[in-house]
Every structure is written in C-alpha cells, then in structure tokens.
Amino acid sequence: MSAPLPAARGPVSELALGLLLGDEPRPLPLLPAGIDVLRDDDVQLALWLLLELHHRGLQGVDPDLEWDPEVIRLRRDLEEVHLAAVHELVRDRLALVDPDDDLSAQIATLLAQDDGPSVADFLARRADAEQFRDFLRQRSIYHLKESDPHAFVVPRLDGPAKVALAELQYDEFGAGRPAGLHSLLFAQALQACGLDPAYGAHLDEARASTLAVNTTMSIFGLHRRWRGAAMGHLAAFESTSSLPCRRIATGSRRLGLPDALAAYYEEHVEADAVHEQLAVRNICMPMVAAEPELREDVLLGVAACLALDALAGREQLELWHAGVTQEVPA
Amino acid sequence: MxxxxxxxxxxxxxxxxxxxxxxxxxxRDAGGTEHEVTRPVVAVCACGMSGRAPWCDGTHKVVAAKGAG
Incomplete structure (x- = not known):
C-alpha cells in the first residue's frame, strides 16, 4: 500500500509534489542561509517524498518517476544539504572516539555518551493516553516500514556480515510467519489504540525531526556508498531499543492501553537484545574487517542515529512539557 | 524421512x-522449566538479572553502568 500525498509545507515540498504530479521541472530554490534542514518541515517532507518512491511509492504518482533524472536530481540536491547537516550534527560526538580503540570499543564509547532525553521514561511514568497516541503517530512513519531501509544493504555485503544481516532481518520480517512481521504488529497496535493503521496515514502530522530520522535511514540504505553508515545506524538503533521498549510497555500497561501495544514493545525487548549483538558483533565487526575503509562510516551511522533520535526526542518532550500534545504543521 | x-x-x-x-x-532454565525457542537466534541471559529470564532483556547494561559508577 502506497502513502497518500500529503499537503505541501513550503516552496521545496511544493516543488517536489509538483514534480511528482507531472509539472515541468524547476530548479531547487535557494535555501535560506542558516536553515536548520534537519528541523525544517518543508525540506524534510520534500526529501521524504522523493525517497518514498524507492519504498512503497506514493498514491497517484507514476512509479516510473523513481528513476526519472529530474526527480533524482532534486533528491540528490536535498540529500547533499541533509548529509552536510548530519555531519555537522555528529562532529562533537565523533571527536570523543579514540582512533586507537577497536571498533566495538569505539561504538561503545558513542553509545555511552548518548545524551538523548528519555521519551520512554516519560511514557513509562507520566504520559496520558493522548500523549501516547501522539507518540505512536510519529513513530508510525518508521514502524509501518520497520527494518525496510536497512534491507537495501543485504546485496551490498558479502560473507559473515551478509549472513548476520539476513538473520536479523528474517526475525524483523516475521521469521517465516506473515503474522509475525513487525510492521504488521505495529499496525495492529495502532488499530487497537483507535488510530489509523494505513501506511502514511499520519504523514501530515509527522514533525520535521521525525521525518529526519527516517530520511537519514533511507539515504544510508539506498546508497551503496553509505552501506557502512547504514549498518552503524542499525547497530545504534538496536543497541538503544531493549531498555526503552521495556519502559514504553510499562507505560502502556499503566494506562491500560490495549494489550497489542504492550505486546509490540515487549516483543522488541527480547528481539532487540538479540539484534544489538548481531548488529555490532556479527555485522559491523566482520564488515569492517573485510572493508576497513568503512570504519569511519560505521561510526558516522552510530552517531547519526543517536543524535537524530535525541533531536526528535527533545522536540517531543518540549511539546509535551509545553502542553501541546500534537502539532499539525501549517 | x-x-x-x-x-x-x-x-x-x-x-x-x-x-x-x-x-x-x-x-531449559536452572529450575528445569523448558522455554520454547520461537526466533532464529535467541539471546540467553548470562548476568542473572533479566526480568524476562531465560531471555536477555538488556538489564546487564544497567548493571554494568551502576557497577562502573
């Protein structure tokens, strides 16, 4: 099922939507100086739309546009400014890494410095049911295509790292049981909570920082050149999942939300305790052993995951603390 | 077959x-209870502190952090 087309949020997303609906190509307008592209609704929505052509597609959009040169040109222009912002965002984190450490110690250094605010703690202890639903709407942008961005990397690897990535993804994709697909479990949890489980249903409510988490994953996954960053991202994502998922499940049970929701998060406590070991020890380490030049990219991916999650988490908590449960972009 | x-x-x-x-x-856990394996790879708790024993739930990281502090 493809995503419905969202409303434009400014000139850049308007340009992207126009291109997707058959308008004559126009050059990307000059972005304002000092623009924070990772928190810019307009840029992030445009980038998300263009990347989505490679995932599930968009309703009413010609699927051939996936490889249209003008569409790719706009996507590349936006990816360039996005990646420059990601590099800037993680520079201080990466400076903490000891270049003489082995890879697992370097990843551990980055994970230990994680300063992300705890959305999971808020959900566990304080959130009300509407705040929980607000959180689920934001997370639906990723969880309804859970693990898809990292799947693009499978054919770009070989040897033990490829085997371990396939093993991890087999689990994400239901371990041979369609009913076990993690994206389906999330859709069922949404439905049980009275939220629309359709793919892309909450796109108009997705904040820039939520979209930036997703666009970063898709860029890393889609470009063979960023396969190291994609796997570093996966390692950080899985390594910061088990404990927060347990807290989120606790919050869900505290509020008496449907069992399907707590069950989804409890499944991830166990699954991601396995996946974090696979991602660090059985994917990133053999991958870098085979291709040592990927080490820096792996660390970039780890830091990008942590920094973008922290950005999105901080924004979410600020909104909750300000008493705004849901922000719909103008 | x-x-x-x-x-x-x-x-x-x-x-x-x-x-x-x-x-x-x-x-099979220390008490002899059998736990069915439902995923291709399982992580069995080795720190003894898991809340979902015999499966790992990441608690070893909290224990290690407290020990280090």
Whole structure:
C-alpha cells in the first residue's frame, strides 16, 4: 500500500509534489542561509517524498518517476544539504572516539555518551493516553516500514556480515510467519489504540525531526556508498531499543492501553537484545574487517542515529512539557 | 524421512552480554522449566538479572553502568 500525498509545507515540498504530479521541472530554490534542514518541515517532507518512491511509492504518482533524472536530481540536491547537516550534527560526538580503540570499543564509547532525553521514561511514568497516541503517530512513519531501509544493504555485503544481516532481518520480517512481521504488529497496535493503521496515514502530522530520522535511514540504505553508515545506524538503533521498549510497555500497561501495544514493545525487548549483538558483533565487526575503509562510516551511522533520535526526542518532550500534545504543521 | 544432517546448535558468548544460541528448540532454565525457542537466534541471559529470564532483556547494561559508577 502506497502513502497518500500529503499537503505541501513550503516552496521545496511544493516543488517536489509538483514534480511528482507531472509539472515541468524547476530548479531547487535557494535555501535560506542558516536553515536548520534537519528541523525544517518543508525540506524534510520534500526529501521524504522523493525517497518514498524507492519504498512503497506514493498514491497517484507514476512509479516510473523513481528513476526519472529530474526527480533524482532534486533528491540528490536535498540529500547533499541533509548529509552536510548530519555531519555537522555528529562532529562533537565523533571527536570523543579514540582512533586507537577497536571498533566495538569505539561504538561503545558513542553509545555511552548518548545524551538523548528519555521519551520512554516519560511514557513509562507520566504520559496520558493522548500523549501516547501522539507518540505512536510519529513513530508510525518508521514502524509501518520497520527494518525496510536497512534491507537495501543485504546485496551490498558479502560473507559473515551478509549472513548476520539476513538473520536479523528474517526475525524483523516475521521469521517465516506473515503474522509475525513487525510492521504488521505495529499496525495492529495502532488499530487497537483507535488510530489509523494505513501506511502514511499520519504523514501530515509527522514533525520535521521525525521525518529526519527516517530520511537519514533511507539515504544510508539506498546508497551503496553509505552501506557502512547504514549498518552503524542499525547497530545504534538496536543497541538503544531493549531498555526503552521495556519502559514504553510499562507505560502502556499503566494506562491500560490495549494489550497489542504492550505486546509490540515487549516483543522488541527480547528481539532487540538479540539484534544489538548481531548488529555490532556479527555485522559491523566482520564488515569492517573485510572493508576497513568503512570504519569511519560505521561510526558516522552510530552517531547519526543517536543524535537524530535525541533531536526528535527533545522536540517531543518540549511539546509535551509545553502542553501541546500534537502539532499539525501549517 | 530422515534429515540429511543432524540439526546443529551453536552457542556464542558475547563479552559482558548474553549468550547467543542458534538452532535450539528449547532452553531449559536452572529450575528445569523448558522455554520454547520461537526466533532464529535467541539471546540467553548470562548476568542473572533479566526480568524476562531465560531471555536477555538488556538489564546487564544497567548493571554494568551502576557497577562502573
């Protein structure tokens, strides 16, 4: 099922939507100086739309546009400014890494410095049911295509790292049981909570920082050149999942939300305790052993995951603390 | 019909973390209770602190952080 087309949020997303609906190509307008592209609704929505052509597609959009040169040109222009912002965002984190450490110690250094605010703690202890639903709407942008961005990397690897990535993804994709697909479990949890489980249903409510988490994953996954960053991202994502998922499940049970929701998060406590070991020890380490030049990219991916999650988490908590449960972009 | 090769069970220790087990059907805990294996690889708790024993739930990281502090 493809995503419905969202409303434009400014000139850049308007340009992207126009291109997707058959308008004559126009050059990307000059972005304002000092623009924070990772928190810019307009840029992030445009980038998300263009990347989505490679995932599930968009309703009413010609699927051939996936490889249209003008569409790719706009996507590349936006990816360039996005990646420059990601590099800037993680520079201080990466400076903490000891270049003489082995890879697992370097990843551990980055994970230990994680300063992300705890959305999971808020959900566990304080959130009300509407705040929980607000959180689920934001997370639906990723969880309804859970693990898809990292799947693009499978054919770009070989040897033990490829085997371990396939093993991890087999689990994400239901371990041979369609009913076990993690994206389906999330859709069922949404439905049980009275939220629309359709793919892309909450796109108009997705904040820039939520979209930036997703666009970063898709860029890393889609470009063979960023396969190291994609796997570093996966390692950080899985390594910061088990404990927060347990807290989120606790919050869900505290509020008496449907069992399907707590069950989804409890499944991830166990699954991601396995996946974090696979991602660090059985994917990133053999991958870098085979291709040592990927080490820096792996660390970039780890830091990008942590920094973008922290950005999105901080924004979410600020909104909750300000008493705004849901922000719909103008 | 018999299997061409017997099922192989492999065990991998993760330093400071759980034990990864592949190819097992059940894991029997210290009390003798059998726990069915439902995923291709399972992480068995090695720190003794998991809230979802015998499976790892990441608690070893909290224990390690407190120990270090």
């Amino acid at each position: 018999s299997r061409a090769t017997p099922a192989q069970v492999s065990v991998e220790r993760c330093p400071g973390g759980p034990i990864l087990v592949r190819g097992a059907d059940v894991v």
